[in-house]
Amino acid sequence: MDVKNVMEEIVWENIDRVLREVPDVCRCQKCRNDIAAYALNHLKPLYATTHKGEIISKASTLETQQYLDVIAALTMAVKQVGKNPRHD
Numbered sequence: 117m118d119v120k121n122v123m124e125e126i127v128w129e130n131i132d133r134v135l136r137e138v139p140d141v142c143r144c145q146k147c148r149n150d151i152a153a154y155a156l157n158h159l160k161p162l163y164a165t166t167h168k169g170e171i172i173s174k175a176s177t178l179e180t181q182q183y184l185d186v187i188a189a190l191t192m193a194v195k196q197v198g199k200n201p202r203h204d
């Protein structure tokens with residue numbers, strides 16, 4: 117058994133959905149990493165136990181409010197990173 121922050125996966129699963137809503141934001145790997153990190157810093161971690169590499173608790177088990185929190189954090193992150201990309 118292992119312990120994993122499922123929130124990381126959920127953020128990566130939803131980052132494209134949020135980026136689609138904000139067309140004029142850079143979506144290179146560097147900015148995507150920054151967006152994910154920013155969002156994760158504003159979300160409570162959600163730890164789950166994994167068994168043989170399988171994650172038992174997945175995004176589908178998220179409560180609606182938690183899902184809305186993820187989208188809100190990602191939207192904030194996209195705006196923030198979009199305003200100040202760490203490259204030219």
Ligand SMILES: [Zn+2]
Binds near residue numbers: 145203
């Ligand atoms: Zn970029």
